[in-house]
Amino acid sequence: MFPTSRFRRAYDAMKQRHTPRVAAREYLQILKLAATEGETAVDQALIALETNEHPIASDTVRQQLRESGDHPQVHEIRISQIDVGLYDQLLEVQHV
Numbered sequence: 001m002f003p004t005s006r007f008r009r010a011y012d013a014m015k016q017r018h019t020p021r022v023a024a025r026e027y028l029q030i031l032k033l034a035a036t037e038g039e040t041a042v043d044q045a046l047i048a049l050e051t052n053e054h055p056i057a058s059d060t061v062r063q064q065l066r067e068s069g070d071h072p073q074v075h076e077i078r079i080s081q082i083d084v085g086l087y088d089q090l091l092e093v094q095h096v
Contacts, residue, residue, distance in 0.1 A: 003039050006046040007031075010056045017055065029058030037065055044068065 002008040010030065014023040034042040045064035049056050 001031075003034065004043050004046075006043055006050065007034075009050065010046050013056050026058050030056075030061050033058065033061055033065065041065055041068070 002011070007027075007030070011023065011027045014026050017023075018026065030042060030046075042061060042065070045061045045068065046056065048054075048064050048068070049060055054060055
C-alpha cells in the first residue's frame, strides 16, 4: 500500500488536512498515477512537493509530473501461457 516512505508521509499529511474518506480517495488517485505514470516518477514528484512544502494531493502530484516531463513510460508486460508439460519432462529426465 505504501511503495516508499514518501507515499506513507503523503498519506499521513492528507489525513491531517482532510477527512479520512477524502484522504483515502486522494491517496488512491496518487497510487493510480504511480501505476500509470510510473512509481519512480510519482515518488520524485512527492519529493519535490515535500521539499518545496507544497500541499500533497492527486492534483498537485499530477501537476508536478507534467512540469517534470521526464518520467519513464510504463509499458504493459505480457507473459505467454506456460506449458506445464515441460516440467513433467524435466522430472522424467532426472529419474533416468
